[in-house]
Structure formats: structure tokens, C-alpha cells
Amino acid sequence: MKQPILELDALVKTYGSVRALDGLTLTLAPGPTGLLGPNGAGKTTLLKLCLGLIGPDSGSARIAGCDPTTAAGRARLRRAIGYMPEGDCLVPGMSGVETVAMLGRLSGLEPRDAMTRAHEVLDYVGLDEARYREVAGWSTGMKQRLKLAQALVHDPPLLLLDEPTDGLDPTGRRHMLALVHDLGHAQQKSLILCSHLLPDVESTCDSVVVMSRGRAAASGRIDDLVGTARARVRVEIHGEGGAFARELSGAGLAFESTGPSTFALELPASAPDADAALAAAARSGTRIVAIEPERATLQQAFLRALDEAAAPAPAGTER
Amino acid sequence: MKAEANLEVYRPFAGTLREHPRAAVALWKAGLRVAFRRRLALMLLMAPPVIAAVIFSFVVYTRYSLEQGSTPEVLGGTSVIGQMAGTMVKDMAAESLAVRKLIVMFHLSLSAFSLLVVAWYGAGLIAEDRRNGAHLLVFARPLSRTGYVLGRFLTVATFGSLAAIAPTLVVCVVATFASPDWSFVRLEGDVILKAILYGVAWVTSISAFVLAASSLATRKAFALAGTFGIMFGLGAISTLLAQLQREPAWRAISPGMAWARIANEVFGVREMRSRWDPEYAYLSVSLLFLASCAVIAWRVRRMEAVA
Known part of the structure; x- marks a missing residue:
């Protein structure tokens, strides 16, 4: 088995009275992983911790085999990580190739290697002649590609893409997603993709971590998570809709x-077939015209994980 | 390995990364490259020290020539303007009996001017990094906060040195070669060493102050305004307090006056010596330097944590 890229154990990080990470325990295998969660879930804190920019209050962490709490570990860690931050960021007054080469040198590349690598990664992300122009005048798309290029310049095994x-x-x-997919699959990079766009994560990542309130509400392979989402079916009836709705409510079924x-209709995990719907139709005197399964999506799995994390814990159990 | 969707080939890096990257040097060179790209600003800011160096070099040369009983040919022009200029330079040179005093005056005037250069090139270094999000890219690298500050400091100190130290050294070199029997080096050679040391101390102190202002400001313009506001504000307050209290030591509050007092003490120019204890001046500039370092450390630590 390959060494995990991320091993977090009971990690706690507080900012004043806010617990950004609340006993986070997580292990991630190499490969592309999506990091999901609502605002304030602790994603940014986790990314900062992965970069060694902040230390945990308690708990232990190993990222890419390095301990981010020691100076030597942080230095090794930052050589092993390529970070693409969110939002605009550029080095004032520099051209694209100068920016990437300079950041490559900061990562430990020799000056000549840094310039060669800068050109290689700028080729890869598709920035051609523009690389010689000052970055300040670039479009958003070009800046995003530049940010990806600078994350790749020292060829790190782990990428953090925000x-x-x-x-x-x-x-x-589409181009950016193709690049991310290529890096995660063809180039065998481990990457943690932090995004609010679930289709982006679904199309580029194999695994996902859903964070909520500083904890991992769900984690695992996307196929497995989507598979365990409650089955939804679309039911079309002939007859009085109100009576059918009343029978569904009476049977305790969630529907819309x-x-x-x-x-x-959301079918319970205990009875994933449509018998309950048929019984409700029979009791209400309506006739079912069609039952079609709705494809479970990552969004459903995501929302379900958040709902479960938000639900109060049963008495006598510890959350 | 060719990827899909019209992607170029990704080439893995086959070399090795340095264990300890020379990050400060990389940042320094990058800073210089960016600064030298703005040629107009560079020309406008560096022209006065260059012109002053040429004029003072000529005055020093003339002074030694007059001492040896000869008048430089260039001062013997036939045109009215040429004769007027020649007379003026001869008068200046004749009045400047001590070359030491001349060089110290030149050095002090350049020090004051170098504040403008340092402020111009240093005010945006940290403020613009933060405004443009460059710190997000920089601190994700194996770069310590000390390395970052050192890289930025070297950039601004380079320009400070070019404006404050280099012209003085040029004048000293001219004095060395113009003086008969190397008399300048033999009799007043300590001026060269003291000018370098004083210049380094001044540039270090003022660079730290400007970087501190830059780390506190959100834009270069604000950092510039803050730098000059504090400098002139302290100057005004110190003068006011010295007048009201009838105690000249209050002038130590002003960094400019404190440095001038230190210069008088270091170079031993008695005519320029002020009437207040230089200990206050040393204390003042030390406190300002320490405060600047503390502010930089605090702000850069914060920058790294929010990166």
C-alpha cells in the first residue's frame, strides 16, 4: 500500500473562541481528492496547515511524509507541495516567465533550471507569447494558468489547488479541468482540489472529503459516496395528487x-425499492404512470453528509 | 506522454532541489530587475546624486589644485558664464579649507536625499506584495520570514547605497588621486572608512523604517505618505519641544537631526558640532531601528499566517 499523502490525527486549531478544526482525523491516499465544505468548515485552515503556515493547537499531522510542526519538516514539506492559491495573486512588475522562474528559485531550483522549468510548465498550461508580458495586464484565465504553472515549477508530488x-x-x-484531470491521472500527481463547484470535483477527482464544522463529515471514493446516497425516484401519477401526497406523508416518506x-421521492436505505410508493398510490386511489430512478449525484452525497454532521448526536454518544 | 484536450506534454523535472534555496538572493535580484525596468523613475532619482558627485569631485579637485598653486584649465574660460562659474567654484574650493568638512557636508546632504530614493523603492515592496497577493505565492515556498525580509531589505538597501554611499566614495577617490603625495589618504583617510560605516548604518536604519511603513500600509502611496509624514512630523515636534523647553536634546526625537548629530560626532567636524549630548541621538536611532524591526517581524509573521 502506498504511503498516505495526508495523515491527520485529532487535529485541533482554534482562533479565539472559534474552533476551525475540531479534532479532525483524516487519512488520504495518493491521488486526486476533492475537498468540499461550506464556508467556515475549516478547508482554508486545513490548507494552511498542509503548507505549514500555521501549526495545530493539538493533535498530530504528517503531510507528504513530513511533519509540518518542525522547521525542517516545513521546509521539506514546501518543497513537496505546489500551492495554487485562490483569487488574484501576482508579483508586481514581473512578466509571467520571470514570476515562475523566480518562484522556482525560491523552491530550490538552480537559476538555469528555474528558467528552463518555467518555460516547460508555461508551455504545459498553454501560455505562449504572453509569458513575456507583465502579468498585471493578463486576463483572469491566463492568471489562473500562471498560478497553476508556478505550483508545478518544482515538479512537486502533491498539489494544493484552491x-x-x-x-x-x-x-x-474546460481547459483548466482538463489540466487538473491530466495532472491527477496521467501524471500521477496527488492533488487536493478545494472547490465549491461539485461538478468540477466530480470530473477531476477520484476521492472526496466533505468538511463540516472542522471535522470530516464524510470521506472516501466518490463512487462509493454517491452509491450510498439515498435513492431518489421520480414518480408520475394519474389521479389526485393531494391524496397521494397525504399517503406519502402518512408513510413517513420524504418527497418533493x-x-x-x-x-x-426519496426512498429510505432500508427499503430502496419503490414498494412504498406503490402502496401509497393504492391507498390514495391513484395510479402510478411512471417511476424513474434519479441518478444520485455528488451534490446529494455532499448535502447528506452535511445534514448528518449537523444532526444532533444521539444521547450517550460522542460526536 | 501526451494528454488529452490539446494539452502540451508535461515534462517531469529530473534534477534536484537545493536543500537551502538562496531565497533572499532570488528576491533581491527580482526586486532589482523590477526597479531597473522603471527607467524614468530611476533616472530622475539617481540624477541628482550623480550630478552632485560630479560637482563635488570637481570642487575637491580644484581645492587641491589651488593648494598646489595652480588653477585648473577648465576654470580659465573666456566666456562670461564660464568665468562666473569658474569664480564660484574657486571660491567654494578656497573656502572649504578642510576636504573632510566638504566630504561630510556632501555625505550628509546625500543621506537626506537618499531618504527619498529609499522611500520610493522600499515603500511598495511589502505593501504591494500583500495587495497583489504575492505573499501567497512566496510563503508557500521553503522560505523563512527572515529570508523574505532580507530579500526585500537588500533590494531597498542597494538603492540606498547607490544614492548615499557610492557618490561619497567617488568624491573620496577623486580626493585621493588629486591630493599631493596621497595626503588625503595619509592625513584624512579615516573619512573613507567612516563614510562607509556611517552610510551603511544610515541606509540600514532608514531601509528598516521604510520597510516597516510598507508592511503597515496597504498601498505604496500610503507607505510613502507615512514615511515622510512620520519623518517630517517628528522633525517638527522635536524642533517645537526644543524651543519650548529650551533644551536642544529634544532634537534627538527627529531621526534626521539625530543622524546629523551622530555624523558630526563620528566625523569630528567641530564647526558643525551641536550643543547636545550625542548619547540621545544614538538612543533615538537605536529605538527607531528596533521599533522598525519589531513592526516588520510582527507584520510579516501575520502575512505568512494569513497567506
Whole structure:
């Protein structure tokens, strides 16, 4: 088994009275992983911790085999990580190739290697002649690609990508996702993709971590998480919708009325077939015209994980 | 390995990374490259020290020539303007009996001017890094806060040295070669060493102060305004207090006056010596330097943590 890229054990980080990380325990295998969570879930704190920019109050962490709490560990860690921050960031007054080469030198490349690597990674992300112009005048898409290039310049095994498609038009977004997918799969890079756009994560990552209130609400392979999401079916009936709805409520089923005679029905994990819907139709005197399964999505899995994390813990158990 | 979607080939890096990257040097060179790209500003800011160095070199040369009983040919022009200029330079040279005093005056005037140069090139270094988010990229590297500050400091100190130290050294070199039997080096050679040491101390102190202002400001313009505001504000307050209290030692509050007092003491120019204890001046500049370092440390630590 390959060494995990991230091993966090009971990690706690507080800012004043706010617990940004609340006993976070997490192990991530190499490969592309999406990091999801609502605002304030602790994603940014986790990324900072991964870079060794902040230390935990308690708990232990090993990232890419390095201990981020020691100076030597942090230095090794930052050589092993390429970080693409969110939002605009550029070195004032420098051209694209100078920026990437300079950051490569800061990562430990020799001056000549830094310039060669700068050109290679700028080629890879598709920045051609523009690389010789000052970055301040670039478009958002070009700046995003530059940020990816500087994260790759020292060829790190682990990439932290924070909202890489932020502010991109559809073409730019497709290109960026293709790059991220290529890095995560063809180039065998481990990457942690932090994004609010679930389709981006779904299309580029194999695994996902859903964070909520400083803890990992769910983690695992996307296929497994989506598979365990409650099954949803679209039910179309012939007859009085109100009576059918009353019977569904009476049977304790969660549903949503999507039209006068159509319902989106969430089936319980204990009874994933549509028997309950058929029984409700029979009791209400309506006839079911169609039952179609709705494809479970990462969004459903994400929302379910958040709901479960937000639900009060049963008495006598510790959350 | 060719990727899909029109991607170029990704080439893995086959070399090795340095265990301890020379990050400060990389930042220093990058800072210089950016600064030298703005040629107009560079020309405008560096022209006065260059012109002053040429004029003072000529005055020093003339002074030694007059001492040896000869008048430089260039002062014997036939045009009215040429004769007027020649007379003026001869008068200046004749009045400047001590070359030491001349060099110290030149050095002090350049020190004051170098504040403008240091402020111009230093005010934006940290403030603009933070405003543009460059710190997010920089602190994700194996770079210590000390390395970052050192890189920025070297950039600003280079320009401070070019404006404050280099012209004085040029004048000293001219004096060395113009003086008969190397008399300048033999009799007043300590001026060269003292000018270098004083210049280094001044540039270090003022660079730290400007970087501290830069670390506190959100824009270069604000840092510039803060630097000059504090400098002139302290100057005004010190003068006011000295007048009201009838105690000249209050002038030590002003960094400019404190440094001038230190210069008088270091170079031993008695005519320029002030009437207050130089200990206050040393204390004042030391406190300002320590406060600047503390502010930089605090702000850069914060920059790294929020990166």
C-alpha cells in the first residue's frame, strides 16, 4: 500500500473562541481528492496547515511524509507541495516567465533550471507569447494558468489547488479541468482540489472529503459516496395528487412535489425499492404512470453528509 | 506522454532541489530587475546624486589644485558664464579649507536625499506584495520570514547605497588621486572608512523604517505618505519641544537631526558640532531601528499566517 499523502490525527486549531478544526482525523491516499465544505468548515485552515503556515493547537499531522510542526519538516514539506492559491495573486512588475522562474528559485531550483522549468510548465498550461508580458495586464484565465504553472515549477508530488476554475469562462474552465484531470491521472500527481463547484470535483477527482464544522463529515471514493446516497425516484401519477401526497406523508416518506402529478421521492436505505410508493398510490386511489430512478449525484452525497454532521448526536454518544 | 484536450506534454523535472534555496538572493535580484525596468523613475532619482558627485569631485579637485598653486584649465574660460562659474567654484574650493568638512557636508546632504530614493523603492515592496497577493505565492515556498525580509531589505538597501554611499566614495577617490603625495589618504583617510560605516548604518536604519511603513500600509502611496509624514512630523515636534523647553536634546526625537548629530560626532567636524549630548541621538536611532524591526517581524509573521 502506498504511503498516505495526508495523515491527520485529532487535529485541533482554534482562533479565539472559534474552533476551525475540531479534532479532525483524516487519512488520504495518493491521488486526486476533492475537498468540499461550506464556508467556515475549516478547508482554508486545513490548507494552511498542509503548507505549514500555521501549526495545530493539538493533535498530530504528517503531510507528504513530513511533519509540518518542525522547521525542517516545513521546509521539506514546501518543497513537496505546489500551492495554487485562490483569487488574484501576482508579483508586481514581473512578466509571467520571470514570476515562475523566480518562484522556482525560491523552491530550490538552480537559476538555469528555474528558467528552463518555467518555460516547460508555461508551455504545459498553454501560455505562449504572453509569458513575456507583465502579468498585471493578463486576463483572469491566463492568471489562473500562471498560478497553476508556478505550483508545478518544482515538479512537486502533491498539489494544493484552491478554486482553480474561479472566474473562468466556459472554455477556460474546460481547459483548466482538463489540466487538473491530466495532472491527477496521467501524471500521477496527488492533488487536493478545494472547490465549491461539485461538478468540477466530480470530473477531476477520484476521492472526496466533505468538511463540516472542522471535522470530516464524510470521506472516501466518490463512487462509493454517491452509491450510498439515498435513492431518489421520480414518480408520475394519474389521479389526485393531494391524496397521494397525504399517503406519502402518512408513510413517513420524504418527497418533493415537482408538478401537479409528479413527485420526487426519496426512498429510505432500508427499503430502496419503490414498494412504498406503490402502496401509497393504492391507498390514495391513484395510479402510478411512471417511476424513474434519479441518478444520485455528488451534490446529494455532499448535502447528506452535511445534514448528518449537523444532526444532533444521539444521547450517550460522542460526536 | 501526451494528454488529452490539446494539452502540451508535461515534462517531469529530473534534477534536484537545493536543500537551502538562496531565497533572499532570488528576491533581491527580482526586486532589482523590477526597479531597473522603471527607467524614468530611476533616472530622475539617481540624477541628482550623480550630478552632485560630479560637482563635488570637481570642487575637491580644484581645492587641491589651488593648494598646489595652480588653477585648473577648465576654470580659465573666456566666456562670461564660464568665468562666473569658474569664480564660484574657486571660491567654494578656497573656502572649504578642510576636504573632510566638504566630504561630510556632501555625505550628509546625500543621506537626506537618499531618504527619498529609499522611500520610493522600499515603500511598495511589502505593501504591494500583500495587495497583489504575492505573499501567497512566496510563503508557500521553503522560505523563512527572515529570508523574505532580507530579500526585500537588500533590494531597498542597494538603492540606498547607490544614492548615499557610492557618490561619497567617488568624491573620496577623486580626493585621493588629486591630493599631493596621497595626503588625503595619509592625513584624512579615516573619512573613507567612516563614510562607509556611517552610510551603511544610515541606509540600514532608514531601509528598516521604510520597510516597516510598507508592511503597515496597504498601498505604496500610503507607505510613502507615512514615511515622510512620520519623518517630517517628528522633525517638527522635536524642533517645537526644543524651543519650548529650551533644551536642544529634544532634537534627538527627529531621526534626521539625530543622524546629523551622530555624523558630526563620528566625523569630528567641530564647526558643525551641536550643543547636545550625542548619547540621545544614538538612543533615538537605536529605538527607531528596533521599533522598525519589531513592526516588520510582527507584520510579516501575520502575512505568512494569513497567506
